Amino acid sequence: MDYKIILPLKIRELTIAKAYRYIEAIQSYPGNWPLIIITGNIEGLSWDQLLEGITPLPTTYGALCFPELYLDDELLIAILRERLSEEVVSGIIKAINRGEEIHRLVPYSLLKDIEQRIPEILAGVDFEAFIPLRKEVKKLDEITKNIDIIDDIKLFKVGAFPVEPKTIERDLDRAYHVGEYLADLERTFNEVEEEELDILRVGGFVKAGMKLTDLEEELQCLLDRIPARRLTLMFTRVIL
Structure with a gap:
């Protein structure tokens, strides 16, 4: 399999739930990446808002991130009931059902x-x-056929700063902890030249019990159908 998250195998073999601490450590890293990716309407947003985002996980083909988490409602309510009265919990449940955070x-x-x-x-x-991508992809709906986890797909061009995965793997091998790895990546990506690339963005939902290696396999199925370029990307992903 060629699609891999560039993290130690012991992390990649964990479920998403068990790997959460590692994922959160990476995504919350305030990296000074040379690229910001935003999808959506940015009209009216301040510059500070545009700089607030997450750092993705580096992969052998681009990057991967988890922009939204979903908690188990019953388990969450059980935690609330450990500390709060039933009346307060009932009010919180109603507010959540109305869409409040x-x-x-x-x-x-x-x-x-x-x-x-x-x-x-x-x-x-x-x-x-x-x-x-090596070239633009046509018939986007067809390339995701029978890959059940993908429910959203977009194609766009961007001036990106790609790095060979072998370079990223060397950074990983040298690092003693996540913070050092990310700092090394930051230096690496800020030393490369800009290149205009076609980028395929795919998204969807997966259960927390899925292993990261299983997610890699699902995305490998997609790679087998498209002219992907074996380049790693890092950027700030702004979530609107």
């Missing part, structure tokens, strides 16, 4: 407890894979 509804101390227990209560995640 949980971090605005519960005390900070309880929110920190929930964050610590996310690996236990994570139900699923949205994923996005950004794959560089």
Whole structure:
């Protein structure tokens, strides 16, 4: 299999839930990447808002990120009931059902407890894979046929800063911890020249019990159908 997340195998063999701490450590890294990727309407957004984003996981074909987490409702409510009265919990449930965000509804101390227990209560995640191409792809719907995890696909051009995966793998081999690895990647990507690339972005939802290696296999099925370029990308992914 050629599509790999460029992380140690012991992490890639974990489920998404069990790998959550590693994923969060990477995605929360405030990297000074040479590229910002935004999909959606940016009209009216401030420059500060445009700089708020996540750092993706480097892969042998582009990059991969998990922009949205979904918690198990029953397990979340059970945690709330450990610390709050039934009346308060009932009010929070109603507010969540109206679309309000949980971090605005519960005390900070309880929110920190929930964050610590996310690996236990994570139900699923949205994923996005950004794959560089040798040439533009036609008939986008056909290339994702029978790949059930993909429900969104887009093609765009961007001035990117690609790096050979072997270089990234060397950075990984030299690093002793995630922070050092990301700092090395930051230096590496800020030393390369810009190149205009066709990028295929695919997205979808997967359960938290899926192993990262299983997700790699699903994305390999897509790679087998497209003219992908074996280049790693890193950027700030702004989520609107």
